[in-house]
Amino acid sequence: MDLDLDIPDQRNSWGTLITYTTQKEKEEVVEYLEEEIDNLQRRNIGDIEEFDPVIGVVNCVDISDKSGIVLSEPKAGKQVMGWVKTYKIVLLCKTWQWKLLQTRDGRWTSHLNSIHHKSDHPPIEESAQHLLKEENISKNQSRLVMHEYLQQRDLFTEFLDESGINPNRLQSIIDQKGLWNLSDSEKALLLRPNEELLRYIAAQELKERQGGRFARQDFVNLFGEIPRQIQSNSQIFEDILEEVTTKEGDIEQFSTIQVLAGILRLDTFEDQLEQAIRDTLAREPSDVLNRIEEVDRNQFLERSSYIAEFLESDSTRSIFSALLTAVNLDGISGGDPFLDILERYQMEVTSRHKTFVTRLLVEKIISGEYSSSKNHSVIADFLAEEGPKIVLLLDGLPLATHETAGFLSERKTDERWEIRQAIAPIPSVTEIFRSSLSSELDFDDLGGFTDGEDGLAGLDLDAFLGEEKEDELFEMLQNGDSVIIYNADIDQGARYPTDIHRKIDAHLRENIPEFIRKYGDHADILITSDHGMVETFESEAIPRPAEANQRGMSHCRGTFVDDVDGVRGELSDNKVSYIEVGLPNTDENCVMLNPNNPNAKFGTQSSDLWIHGGVSIEESVVPVAIWRGI
Numbered sequence: 219m220d221l222d223l224d225i226p227d228q229r230n231s232w233g234t235l236i237t238y239t240t241q242k243e244k245e246e247v248v249e250y251l252e253e254e255i256d257n258l259q260r261r262n263i264g265d266i267e268e269f270d271p272v273i274g275v276v277n278c279v280d281i282s283d284k285s286g287i288v289l290s291e292p293k294a295g296k297q298v299m300g301w302v303k304t305y306k307i308v309l310l311c312k313t314w315q316w317k318l319l320q321t322r323d324g325r326w327t328s329h330l331n332s333i334h335h336k337s338d339h340p341p342i343e344e345s346a347q348h349l350l351k352e353e354n355i356s357k358n359q360s361r362l363v364m365h366e367y368l369q370q371r372d373l374f375t376e377f378l379d380e381s382g383i384n385p386n387r388l389q390s391i392i393d394q395k396g397l398w399n400l401s402d403s404e405k406a407l408l409l410r411p412n413e414e415l416l417r418y419i420a421a422q423e424l425k426e427r428q429g430g431r432f433a434r435q436d437f438v439n440l441f442g443e444i445p446r447q448i449q450s451n452s453q454i455f456e457d458i459l460e461e462v463t464t465k466e467g468d469i470e471q472f473s474t475i476q477v478l479a480g481i482l483r484l485d486t487f488e489d490q491l492e493q494a495i496r497d498t499l500a501r502e503p504s505d506v507l508n509r510i511e512e513v514d515r516n517q518f519l520e521r522s523s524y525i526a527e528f529l530e531s532d533s534t535r536s537i538f539s540a541l542l543t544a545v546n547l548d549g550i551s552g553g554d555p556f557l558d559i560l561e562r563y564q565m566e567v568t569s570r571h572k573t574f575v576t577r578l579l580v581e582k583i584i585s586g587e588y589s590s591s592k593n594h595s596v597i598a599d600f601l602a603e604e605g606p607k608i609v610l611l612l613d614g615l616p617l618a619t620h621e622t623a624g625f626l627s628e629r630k631t632d633e634r635w636e637i638r639q640a641i642a643p644i645p646s647v648t649e650i651f652r653s654s655l656s657s658e659l660d661f662d663d664l665g666g667f668t669d670g671e672d673g674l675a676g677l678d679l680d681a682f683l684g685e686e687k688e689d690e691l692f693e694m695l696q697n698g699d700s701v702i703i704y705n706a707d708i709d710q711g712a713r714y715p716t717d718i719h720r721k722i723d724a725h726l727r728e729n730i731p732e733f734i735r736k737y738g739d740h741a742d743i744l745i746t747s748d749h750g751m752v753e754t755f756e757s758e759a760i761p762r763p764a765e766a767n768q769r770g771m772s773h774c775r776g777t778f779v780d781d782v783d784g785v786r787g788e789l790s791d792n793k794v795s796y797i798e799v800g801l802p803n804t805d806e807n808c809v810m811l812n813p814n815n816p817n818a819k820f821g822t823q824s825s826d827l828w829i830h831g832g833v834s835i836e837e838s839v840v841p842v843a844i845w846r847g848i
Contacts (some may be wrong), residue, residue: 233302233330237313239337240362240409244280244310247336251278251308258308280310283370302329314342314366318377342366343381350387355395356528363388364397365408492534495541499574503581510545518545519559526562539566543575543835547582550639550839551591557623557630563835564618569758573792573814576834580795580812583644583833593640593746593840594651597702598658600844606665606741607700608691610733611674612725613648614709614830616750617841621719625726626841636844644799645776645810646749646830646837648709665699666690674704679729683736695740709751709830718751718828734845743845751828752836758818763788766811766820774831776810777820785811797833 238244251258257275281298301307311319313335319326327333339345345359355364367374367388378385392398499506522542529535539562546559567575582588589595601607616622617639629635643650652674661673669675681687682703694701708721730745737743754775765784766777779785782796789811797810813819816834819827830837 232306233299233309234307234332234334235309235311235316235330236334236336237311237316239313239339239342242409243336244282247310248278251276276306276308278308278310282310282312282315299326299329312366313337314377315373318373318380321380343377343383346378346381346383346388349391350383353391353394354527355391357530361408364392365405367392368397368400368405368408488529488531488534492531492537495537496574499537499540499544499578503577504585506544507547507578507581511548513545515545515548532566533568535566536568536571537574539563540571540574543567544578547575547578550641551588557627560618560835560839561620561623564620564623569755569815569817572816572834576812576814576816577795579835579838580797580814580833583641583838584797588641591639591641592654593642593748593842594655594658596640596842597655597744597746600742600744601659601664601700601702603742606695606698608695608737608741608743609700609702610679610730610743610745611702611704612708612745612747613704613706614749614751614828615722615725615747615841616718616752616836617839618750618752618836619719619722621722621726622841625730626843629843634846636842636846638842639839640746640842642747642749642838642840644797644833644838645774645812646832647774648706648748651748663700665694665697665701667701667703674702676706677703678707679703679705679725679733683729683732688736691737692740695737700741718753734847738845738847740847742847745841745843745845747840749830750835750837750840751830752816752832752834753826753828754819754823755817755826756823758815759823760789760793760813760818760820762820763811775819775829775837776812776832778808778810780808782809795833 236247238247248260255276259275259277261277261279298309302309309330316326339362340359342363346363349355349360349363352360355361367385375385378388498509519542522538526535526538526542529538543559543563549559563572563575597609597611601609617626626637630637643654656673659673661668664673667675667677677687682691691701705725708718708725734743752775762777763779763785765781766779776797778799793814795812795814797812798807799810800807811820812833816832816836819829
């Protein structure tokens with residue numbers, strides 16, 4: 219703090235006003251003044267007329283707790299400035315109160331040589347507007363607004379009115395959170411860093427929810443019975459955090475005790491939460507997955523979505539969302555769409571943290587846990603059903619884009635649609651998919667649109683929306699035949715960032731709905747893909763090891779080696795996964811190197827590209843949407 223306190227010897231016309239936001243800031247100001255001014259005396263404003271105007275003595279007066287000056291005396295500014303003119307005075311006042319005082323009496327600035335503002339907090343009116351919009355009281359600035367309102371309701375209401383903010387909305391939040399009847403000591407907890415008050419608030423919410431997303435008993439089991447009054451009980455938090463951060467606990471302890479404790483100790487918890495999740499996900503993939511299997515996934519996701527509302531750090535949100543995605547990997551084989559998690563994964567998880575998710579996905583794929591969820595098996599089972607069937611196979615249609623997620627989300631509640639997801643074979647390239655599909659399906663049993671051994675003829679979807687292929691398809695359906703329509707437009711026609719979104723949007727918003735309107739009463743229709751795609755960034759490129767050989771795999775995100783040991787020194791396990799695969803179009807087995815960061819690519823690239831051929835959620839998890847028309 220650097221205040222200009224040029225204290226004159228003369229008696230008259232000297233005054234400084236310093237504003238602050240919190241009690242802590244006020245104490246820092248007073249401490250500074252006491253160091254800088256030899257004869258500083260702290261005074262109560264009620265005693266101001268009894269001051270001794272001794273030369274060299276400076277009186278420090280805090281007027282912030284005297285709302286009567288503002289509310290009951292119209293000439294308050296003139297009166298207080300008269301005191302300043304008579305005595306050397308430093309006035310202390312809360313910043314928001316100073317703004318209010320100035321609007322009520324213009325004399326407040328007379329006889330003040332200087333005005334200083336001591337606070338790093340954003341304006342209180344800005345914080346109040348944010349609180350009313352979010353209704354989230356966990357953030358420090360929101361608690362500050364609550365504190366000011368509860369401490370000085372009449373004066374703060376005046377300020378809110380002057381600022382164009384409806385105080386009734388603030389009162390409704392207070393009523394909802396059970397804050398109105400707090401004692402003075404409880405109100406003081408609003409500004410304390412170790413939040414016993416948050417424990418109380420959480421308890422109140424649990425009580426009011428009557429077994430909603432959190433069961434009240436969960437809270438009681440962890441923290442004891444809900445207290446009638448707040449008491450200092452910080453040790454309970456220390457004990458719980460010590461239990462989960464220093465001992466080898468299972469993932470269920472991690473997901474319930476630590477996170478629930480974290481809600482109630484937010485100011486110091488996020489760093490611990492972030493590190494704890496990172497340490498957990500960095501373990502051996504098989505170990506992490508074993509622990510995740512012990513979690514009640516639905517309960518965990520419900521709790522976590524509530525907890526996520528309290529997180530402020532982008533870094534913590536990222537690793538937390540990575541954990542949610544990892545826990546929800548089991549939902550793929552269960553046929554339970556996890557579009558909400560995918561949206562969080564796409565919007566919040568950084569490339570660095572997506573590495574953890576890829577490592578776990580690789581483990582589940584190569585261990586065979588998704589054997590019943592392979593996209594080629596889903597297609598074969600669908601075509602084996604009674605009645606004519608249409609498979610719209612959109613080459614390169616990824617699940618993990620907002621266009622695809624939006625299309626599927628809009629149809630989740632429509633009973634004529636079945637929405638789930640499937641896993642593409644690895645590496646995620648069309649040749650491998652075709653080979654896998656042909657091993658399960660006799661293409662001669664289809665009505666047409668096949669091409670040689672591959673069984674898939676590339677066709678433009680527009681041909682079926684005009685007259686070119688319309689009669690041919692209707693004739694097949696009337697004969698009870700089933701068909702696969704393979705459209706490579708997305709994969710072949712979209713490589714650069716804007717292209718992929720434009721292509722996907724055109725198909726899902728225009729072509730697919732038109733196709734359903736035209737043929738949906740004549741056949742069941744399955745919409746899926748042979749593999750997804752992922753946007754790789756130039757800055758994330760990984761140099762290809764000298765021993766690696768792509769073996770003709772163009773546009774492939776993975777690369778292949780015969781000598782694993784020769785590569786491990788160049789590429790650590792945290793950068794790539796080593797997967798034994800068969801090369802496309804050959805019977806030769808080798809090891810595939812898969813970048814764990816889905817936004818990375820082997821070799822050099824001159825721009826950001828959409829490609830595939832690796833193992834990541836973006837490439838391996840594909841959408842499955844089935845329209846039941848008959």
